[in-house]
Amino acid sequence: MTWTAAQRYCRQKYTDLATIDNMDEMKRLITTVNGTYSGSAWIGLYDDVNSWRWSLEDNDFYQEGERDFRNWYHEPDNYGGKQLCVYMDYTGNWFDISCDNTLPFICYDVNATQSFIKINNGTNWAEAHRYCRDHYTDLVNIRNQTENQRILETAGGGVWIGLYRNRIWSNGQNTNYEDWRPALPYSPQQPDNGYGQWSIPQCTAF
Structure with missing residues (x-):
């Protein structure tokens, strides 16, 4: 069958x-x-392979359509069948890669004036996710192009973001x-x- x-x-x-x-x-x-x-x-x-979702599940965080914002560049391609996490490159485009890679990351803090915080210590995606939830709100979840640009300006690219799948x-x-x-x-x-x-x-x- x-x-x-x-x-x-x-x-x-x-x-x-x-x-x-x-x-x-x-x-x-x-x-x-x-x-x-x-x-x-x-x-x-x-x-x-189309089941991408954001790590922050709070419905109040998103307006209509914002959960579906993506900024892929000829991606995702799930190369080798192991690419379940997403990073932003130095142009602001998104790529799927293995969650075991080591990268700096961006946390989001709902209670802070400076809501995007770059952590330069490289970790895998799961450790970055855990760190952001322990110290702030979550890994950064990007709702629109304006936020994507702000995060690029904050981080300079090459960072984990909160988009993933299982x-x-x-x-x-x-x-x-x-x-x-x-x-x-x-x-x-x-x-x-x-x-x-x-x-x-x-x-x-x-």
Whole structure:
């Protein structure tokens, strides 16, 4: 079946496609099918490459349409299937890159006169997000072109912003556990983004 058909079948007959939260559950899944099936099988993990959202979820922060403001430059392309976070470059354009990169970042403080604060100590995206929430309001969330320009003037570019996305499970749960196949001869490490098919959701098999 296709992934969508498999999802529909599992929801009609059972609960949903398999969700795997840790290595023990992965081992149980392998044991369940061992000796009965030797190919690949769908699980519930998928990557909606159009699911970008801002880290600050307060509805009062946004006016109509402001959640959807983007300033991409020939992006996002999800190169290599691992680009789930966003940075602003030195021209004010946005690019998706791996969240494990190390960059300075911009925090937003709703209570301060100077609402945009650049932190020059480079971290990955998750650590930048945590720092901004611990010390200010959040990583900067950009609502329009005017704010984009102000942040560029404050930061000079090359910084994390609060736009990101997650891979999720069929039941809507965010993923905290992934067990991707390493690189093999004549086969790239996973996920590999379907060899450039970045504009459509990517589904997962084991």
